[in-house]
Amino acid sequence: MKQTFLVLIAVFAFVGCSKDDNGESNETGLSEIEMELVGDWYPTTDLEEIWYTYNADGTSIYYNSLFTAEGVWEIVEDNVLIEFYPDSDETLENWQDNPDLKHRVEFLDGGYTLKMINYSNVNEVTMKYRGGLKEDQKVSEQTYVLEFVTGELEDWVSVFAETTIYNADGTKTEVNTEVDREAKTLEVEIPEDVYRFDIMFYIEDASQVEIKFYGVDDGEVLHQETINQQSYEFSYVF
Incomplete structure (x- = not known):
């Protein structure tokens, strides 16, 4: 099941795609890059029915029209996002040692575009796009x-x-x-x-x-x- 899940993620990501300060916040306990990541992210700017949700409590959801997978995420090495989506017979114990997904991440366009570089293959780059507003995002109040x-x-x-x-x-x-x-x-x-x-x-x-x-x-x-x-x-x- 795990292998099929990872293949489907790769396929959907491929179809969709065809702040350097890591200090912790006193209020949330999250680093700046972790706070930037929290929210919904889509593989295309059309914000179609495929997305990833990263929650502030370290849980995550991958959703597409075929299935939904629940998992966990963490930022390590300052800018490396690791994710794990366990099968029913797997536990979360020491999941960081063998995550399902591992990418170096960079935020572009004021935090509305997420550039992801495969940790094992720097030539494999994907983009994701934020759904909705960032927390405290300003909007135009005049024309x-x-x-x-x-x-x-x-x-x-x-x-x-x-x-x-x-x-x-x-x-x-x-x-x-x-x-x-x-x-x-x-x-x-x-x-x-x-x-x-x-x-x-x-x-x-x-x-x-x-x-x-x-x-x-x-x-x-x-x-x-x-x-x-x-x-x-x-x-x-x-």
Whole structure:
């Protein structure tokens, strides 16, 4: 059974994927990296019906449409995640000596992406994506605008942006925006109750573009720069 379970985990992970401070917290007893790990993690950004749950008490759950497995987890060697999902005839005694899964872990994108490197094979890398908000995660409390101001545009020059907005309720919104050629400006609105967004901006002739990201109500500029490149990617976590 154990071998079948591990093979299925590997298959689902493959299909889904086709803080360096480890000091302990006085409040929880968990290290910073352990607190970062607590929550639900999905093998794709679509947050489909396959996920891992890591609880603060050291228990874990692996779920997919075929079965659910309950286990335990622990961080060792500062950044190594070990997991054990016992069969009915196995106990948890000394499970750390022979875990089922063992990966070096690294958090990306402000803690919303989990990079996992197989402890025995550094070339085997998988990504998991956080489901829902982190504890104490801020969300936008006003509308924000990401503004791209171009120069004169020839008729043949394509200018557009593709934006993924992550809402506080766990849903995502995909927004495609074209440039206003008369105003020589492309604007993307980020509404309230958003905790993160990713944007890819494209201008075919790679001419100069002035970028400004600011709050509509308070006018505070959170980011500003000038680019001279065909494509530009920007992510922000509130």
